[in-house]
Amino acid sequence: MKEHATKAAAFIQDEARTNWHDESLWFVRSKRDKAAHGIPEWEQLRELASQIKDHTLSHLDEYLEAFEAKAKENGVTVHWAADAAEHNRIVHSILQEHNARRIVKSKSMLTEECGLNEYLEEQDMEVIDTDLGERIIQLKEEPPSHIVMPAIHLKKEEVGELFHQKLQTKKGATDPQYLTEAARQHLRQSFLQADAAITGVNFAIAETGGVVVCTNEGNADMGTHLAPLQIHCMGIEKILPKAEHLGVFTRLLARSATGQPSTIFTSHHHKAKEGGAMHIVIVDNGRTTQLGRPDFRNSLKCIRCGACMNTCPIYRRSGGHSYDSTVPGPIGSILTPGIDLKKYSGLPFASTLCGSCSDVCPVKIDIHEQLYKWRQIIAEEGHLPTAKKQSMVMAGKVLSRPGWYKMAGKSARWVTRWLPRPLIYNPLNTWGKARELPEAPKESFQEWYRKNRSAS
Template sequence: MTHAERAADFLLDEARTDWHDESLWQVRGKRDTIVHAIPEWEALRQLGSDIKDNVLSNLDTYLEQFERQATANGVTVHWAKDAAEHNRIVHSILARHRVNRIVKSKSMLTEECHLNQYLKQQGIEVIDTDLGERIIQLRKEPPSHIVMPAIHLKKEEIGQLFYEQLGTDEGASDPQYLTEAARQHLREKFLAAKAAITGVNFAVAETGGIVVCTNEGNADMGVHLAPVQIHCMGIEKVIPQAEHLGVFTRLLGRSATGQPITIYTSHHHRPKEGGEMHVVIVDNGRTEQLGREEFRNSLKCIRCGACMNTCPIYRRSGGHSYDHTIPGPIGSILSPGIDLKKHGDLAFASTLCGSCSDVCPVKIDIHDQLYKWRQMVSEEGLLPKTKTIPLAGAGTVLSHNGLYNIMGKAARVALSHAPRVLVYNGMNPWGKTRELPEVPKESFKEWYARTHKSKF
């Protein structure tokens, strides 16, 4: 199924679509309110973008520096070229310690690598401890948003899920009650786990430390209780120095949810006494994206989700319509780089309005990259016939002045005199909820020639 077909399924429930749209726009509004209180916000964005530019231009140097410093701190650093190697490395660590149950905080990288499914096949139970992630894990769904993975669900649906899975009161939907039920359910999982896995928001080359940002404290709970801690990061997560961290923590929380900073910003530099700390650094196609000059800026992403909260397409099509780990505008420029034939249609899941680029905290030119992917899809001959044939016809008309004039006049006559049923039908989705503009009696060219005769 294409993105459009999956989006059509989501749109069948109009009430949910409207609610989803409004909920995300409310988060966008909170973001706007808090950033307008920061006079230096645009300078902060530019600084974050510049730091990321420096990182991408010296990625090998910073990664090697990070490895040296982390190793000196007693951390074991692993390198994985792809998802399969990442999964094997994580499993080998768990197997050596005979771990059969782990707790995991939210990590889009492990989602990308399908770690949960892999470990389950090896007989290891994986418990996602972020509340939203636990909800969708119980529903056997992927996340629909990188910050709010269960944003597509209503509290009544979560209440029914918890009634069936956790034994809460039937019909209960109070968020505080449901959150407390999840807390009690997860507490025993934390206590029983022998290993904890987290993602990595930032890895500091200067110190060899990693930083994990959460709002629930679940990552801290897992890491502090389990003797073995494993942190999985993409190669682009490294930053040069500790002093740069403040730039990104100021950008991240405000862009993601409209809060000054994430509730927990946790630093991990060395293993706990008697424990082990592992960092798995993963490529999985990132160096290939780095080598694409027009698309390398996509690796600046700090996974705030701001582009999703503002995107009119994402808000009304749902995260699952993107059919890949990272949905929304940023996902639409990352996914085609993984498989252009499979994900090329995501480049068209956009109005190219530029709102995503406007809110991106590190100034990624998202809408420009979407346009460039569209060009590549066309050049590779991957456009469907439903697009290539009309585009070829339009190209012919637009490149011939006389034909353009004739077709314009014919269209004006037809729209003025055609029965309404011929204009407003299933072939005209635009007309489902809105009227077409009033048909002008003449074209601009005709008007200009008529009103400016005396000047020629």
């Protein structure tokens, strides 16, 4: 696997695309800020949401059991999956039981995490992602690069060319309305012919046994209304205790994600339609392990809004695919190492630790602090690259010896003042390509303080 830095380097080779990607995500972040500033009690909402999640995670087993009992009362069939493989087998068995071979699916990061599409396709089943962004990347045979805007890395010209090849649209067409209508017509027959509909779950209410699905396009509703079989796949962390808590999170979710007051569709599913069947698959897949890590359990509060990605200077300029994980960006960098520390040991270092991710998180996850804690664990476990490890050893020696530290500071000040610019700013020094070092002072603060202390 290429490390994040290597893949990021490949992404930024196209400087125009990098700038466009950066600006697009910052535009969404700016919309989030405007939406948040329009709610006087925004910070109180964040605190309340955080406290509700804290309470829920501390009583997760009780609320999951209560949810199961209530859902069964409603006539819903509930399944439990320990990991991705069991989740896929359960979904497959449900589809087999109902003789379903044509499936329409609305956006679900959990099914992406479990590799459900690929699994079902290996069983000769047709799976069509119906949300526009998801359908685009499915046609392009790529994973999503963002958990809310999965095709944010693609320009309309690329989508136009893709649709021309796959959907026979006019060559060179780039008008978003035209391309969206083409996708709509393309998907219509899939909805009408579907044997089953699969959706993700944004929230599950223990009090009612119902699940809530938040979308902007309505394709989850279209699928579940038309297909005789509906399957909802949810992680164990999606539980909320009571229906009255839902309003807190729906006010935060869309504003944090896209700057909208709310998603266009907030759909509640409590029981199957007449003549139909409803199944809920509750999935662990490493979540209880994360719950048992005191330093990282807060990451399970995540409501998958993507705000931390939209604000992260690293994500914005490296692209989601550089993380090589289902959930990219800052939140993915604290979730994914818990699954495979060695494979994803580079992700916690894909951060400036500026704290902007924590500042915008609607449930107040201490993301940047958890990234720092993962770095410590990675170093202790011996997963640092040799060059990074040796540089840290050398830095530790310098910083722990006052004499060495003074000498290093004096040398650095001399170098930045007197060395010819080409020796510092050249093609080999990528850092200096778009940055300028500040003018070096003639003396250190310690020297200045020693000289001026007696005068004061």
